[in-house]
Amino acid sequence: EADIYQTPRYLVIGTGKKITLECSQTMGHDKMYWYQQDPGMELHLIHYSYGVNSTEKGDLSSESTVSRIRTEHFPLTLESARPSHTSQYLCASSERLGTEAFFGQGTRLTVV
Amino acid sequence: LAKTTQPISMDSYEGQEVNITCSHNNIATNDYITWYQQFPSQGPRFIIQGYKTKVTNEVASLFIPADRKSSTLSLPRVSLSDTAVYYCLVGDSNSGYALNFGKGTSLLVTP
Numbered sequence: 001e002a003d004i005y006q007t008p009r010y011l012v013i014g015t016g017k018k019i020t021l022e023c024s025q026t027m028g029h030d031k032m033y034w035y036q037q038d039p040g041m042e043l044h045l046i047h048y049s050y051g052v053n054s055t056e057k058g059d060l061s062s063e064s065t066v067s068r069i070r071t072e073h074f075p076l077t078l079e080s081a082r083p084s085h086t087s088q089y090l091c092a093s094s095e096r097l098g099t100e101a102f103f104g105q106g107t108r109l110t111v112v
Numbered sequence: 113l114a115k116t117t118q119p120i121s122m123d124s125y126e127g128q129e130v131n132i133t134c135s136h137n138n139i140a141t142n143d144y145i146t147w148y149q150q151f152p153s154q155g156p157r158f159i160i161q162g163y164k165t166k167v168t169n170e171v172a173s174l175f176i177p178a179d180r181k182s183s184t185l186s187l188p189r190v191s192l193s194d195t196a197v198y199y200c201l202v203g204d205s206n207s208g209y210a211l212n213f214g215k216g217t218s219l220l221v222t223p
Contacts, residue, residue, distance in 0.1 A: 033211060043156070043199075043213040059212060090155045094211070098144055098204045101211055103155025 006104035021076045021107045023091030032074040035090040081111040116200045121218040130187045132217050134200030137181050142204040145183045150197045195221045
């Protein structure tokens with residue numbers, strides 16, 4: 001089993017609130033990723049990191065921000081949640097960009 | 113940058129062999145081909161990766177012709193639990209596009 005964890009699994013929050021979705025991995029992987037996926041829809045890369053202090057935006061524009069202060073930790077923050085942010089957020093890590101990626105269980109976010 | 117094309121959906125009966133083909137006409141010399149499986153409400157799971165010819169593991173086989181412009185994921189004797197979305201990715205260890213999943217192929221297995 002992959003050692004990558006996301007918390008919380010489910011979150012319902014009011015509009016305008018600031019939230020942070022947590023992602024941690026214990027595999028020592030340098031590469032980490034955040035994806036956004038609506039039910040039955042395509043998986044979109046929104047952020048990725050090559051390593052500590054490295055963050056890049058993915059293909060899908062997102063109002064979220066990420067940080068990578070420690071290798072094992074890659075949190076995603078929404079400063080002011082809106083209903084349009086309602087989605088599933090999946091975190092992943094890999095040893096290198098082209099190698100096997102391990103995914104967390106995801107956080108299903110609902111903004112009301 | 114390599115771009116992949118795969119069928120949107122496929123149907124199969126239990127016990128049959130399923131072959132899902134992915135086209136990647138612009139594949140680069142250093143690119144690998146990787147397949148993932150995703151069940152509803154879960155993150156994708158790595159199935160198999162290959163560079164050329166044939167790769168087999170306990171779950172699936174991957175066939176890659178000599179020109180590498182396509183690849184075929186073969187699932188032997190599928191069961192209902194193989195109902196999932198299957199993604200074909202192409203890229204190398206230096207390419208951020210190695211982890212762009214696209215729309216995938218939705219496989220439905222029925223009794």
